[in-house]
Amino acid sequence: MTAVNEPVALGLDFGTESVRAVLVDRNGRELAVCESAYRHGQITDTLPTSGAVLPTHFALQNPADWIESAAEATRNAIERSGIDVDRIVGIGVDFTSCTMLPTCVDGTPLCELDRFRQTPLAWPKLWKHHGAIEQTERMNRIAKERNEPFMDRYGGTIGLEWFFPKLLETIDKAPDVAEAAEVWVEAGDWFVWQLVGCDAADLPRSTCQAGYKALWSADSGYASDQYFAAVDARLAEAAREKMPGRMLSPGQSAGPLCGELADRLGLPAGIAVAAATIDAHSAVPGVGEAEPGTLVMVMGTSSCHMLNAIEGKPVDGVAGIVEGGILPGLFGYETGQAAVGDAFAWLLKLLNLDSFEQLGKHAIALPAGAEGVMCLDWMNGCRTPLMDGAVKGAFSGLTLATTPAHMYRALLEASAFGVRWIVDVLREGGIPVQRFVASGGLPHHNPAIVQVYADVLGSEIEVHPSEQGPAIGAAVLGMIAAGESKSGFASVADAARAMAGVPESEKKIVKPNLDDQASYHELYRRYRNLAEAIRTL
CATH class of the missing domain: 3.30.420.40 (ATPase, nucleotide binding domain)
Structure with missing residues (x-):
């Protein structure tokens, strides 16, 4: 297979301030790297819709920025590389975590509804959002009182930046938002959901994001209903009723790229999309380790x-x-x-x-x-x-x-x-x-x-010589999602060594x-x- 027709993967690396798009072929050649800053950046001082001052410790983002910046970065990378887009066989996504948001059942973020534009907790909470201090303390106290077995996987402590403390914060401080939410989702999973355009019942949830940030394990699933109910009955209900989807490991195919997002990104529909992963975790295959x-x-x-x-x-x-x-x-x-x-x-x-x-x-x-x-x-x-x-x-x-x-x-x-x-x-x-x-x-x-x-x-x-470790890792996972027949790789380890090893x-x-x-x-x-x-x- 010559260099001009070798398969290429697109890695999208969603950081705190911007998204990077990298195009990498199966031999590790970086064909283009482009970055696009989020129009609203980190929303930490005032809400962009009203100018209302945000409470201390708040850090939010605008989900529309993720789509717009990904589209701009991808189109620029394609133009800069000069490649035929038909060579792109897979897309991988890594994302800051835990960044999470409430949505409607069709994936519309609640902050985009007129009813909630002025409500801060209807917006995505960035990983560094530290508003859930009291809720984190409550969850930890009850988990320790109940001797919950999942605590062993997390060094005995639930983190302030994690999924369920942020969900509980919304329940406590903005109950109307919590009640209106039909789906709670990690931002990385939300973006992959938009890429593949499936129903909420098939929402592709990353085992990486859920395992590290949402008290999930392959053996037992999420923390027990009894634990969540001991914290707050509404938290238990949200975990039971408002987290639909299927669990996929990074590199597993979440589905084909849908037509709407293909048009936005400047790509052909049908390209394989990998389940999301956390940005830092993506850097491990991204440096060939x-x-x-x-x-x-x-x-x-x-x-x-x-x-x-x-x-x-x-x-x-x-x-x-x-x-x-x-x-x-x-x-x-x-x-x-x-x-x-x-x-x-x-x-x-x-x-x-x-x-x-x-x-x-x-x-x-x-x-x-x-x-x-x-x-x-x-x-x-x-x-x-x-x-x-x-x-x-x-x-x-x-x-x-x-x-x-x-x-x-x-x-x-x-x-x-x-x-x-x-x-x-x-x-x-x-x-x-x-x-x-x-x-x-x-x-x-x-x-x-x-x-x-x-x-x-x-x-x-x-x-490592590349400054784009997470983005390269995302591309590795995108290549694996395409399948061995298109990529030539049988495992993530094989792809990582070939595409990122030094x-x-x-x-x-x-x-x-x-x-x-x-x-x-x-x-x-x-x-x-x-x-x-x-x-x-």
Whole structure:
């Protein structure tokens, strides 16, 4: 098969601010990458329909933006690549999670109805929406009182950013919206639903999204009706009556692309569409990793660190352990940090600086430990291992001699200490962590962070050459959905190696500065002490 007629897959990567479309052939050639920003971005301050001020901790999006931006990015990618669209055999979708929304039975988001345009909780709640603090506490308390077995899969804690706390928040605070909702759905599943145009009864729900964010397992389904009823009878009713659909693993075909969305995207109808996956999880096949023991660090506004293992063991503080959740035949462990790129951008704004270029140079020139300045980077709460969105960040050791470079160096080190804590939690739980791969835009745009991570971990870190790890992973899943007869691949692992693997001679490896190991061992101990002190406060 020649390059001009090799099959191509489209990967659509829905991030916090934009969607990326990547076209990749079966040999891993990136034919085009195009990005389109959401017109409304993150809706965090005011509602676009009325200008009403949103409550603290709210983070919403406009579902129309997802369609418009996907169409623009896809059409631009096709034009830039110059390929015949008939070569595109599959579409894969990854999405931020848990981003979720209430809809009518035909898929119309409630926020698009005149009745609910001015009601914030009728809009999709972005992954970083933290309005469900009280509801999360209630769900955790009752789950622990009842000794619910599903808690073992989530390190003993239901996350603030997850599906059912957000649903319960709507029940409590906007009961008219909750009552009107006919379907509750993850945004990634909603978009795939639009692509294939099926009835709600056949809505393709991702086992990845449900397993990590919605208390679902292949063995027992969602959490029990009795548990939900103990929390709130209306929550139990919603779980029973308002979550139709069929469960599909990432890479399974959700159906053919329908005519309406084919026209919007500039594609032929009938192309295979894969079930959705979570953006961070998509990055694992997106960097060609198909073996256990490699921590894939997907670094962006927040970071998710994904690990495959042969065994599934309960690990306190780990946000999800799902069999086949990332790749078939392995147990996928999800961990993460709630603010990484967001925290760096916040500091830059706070210091009234325009760029990291000079700041980074001065920060890296400082010795390990930033001359006594230490940071706790919980500016958006703590995911792993505390699973607590209410904790706050801090700086300590500030003096009149402290410079912006000291604060930036301390923030970089705090982020690295957070990763080391995650690795310690996994290893102490008996889960091997042997290699590190960094993916996403942040490692390429901010190489200082990768060096500090390597120094703190005392380990080499491979930086994958593509900045589009999740999008490439989505394309891999789209290729698999097309079937072996069209793609030539029998498994996700085969497709991942062929489409995203990097030859050994071409790998970019960041090596640790071993001279700082003793210093970082002591600094990490102090970081953990600071974390305990702030957590206690």
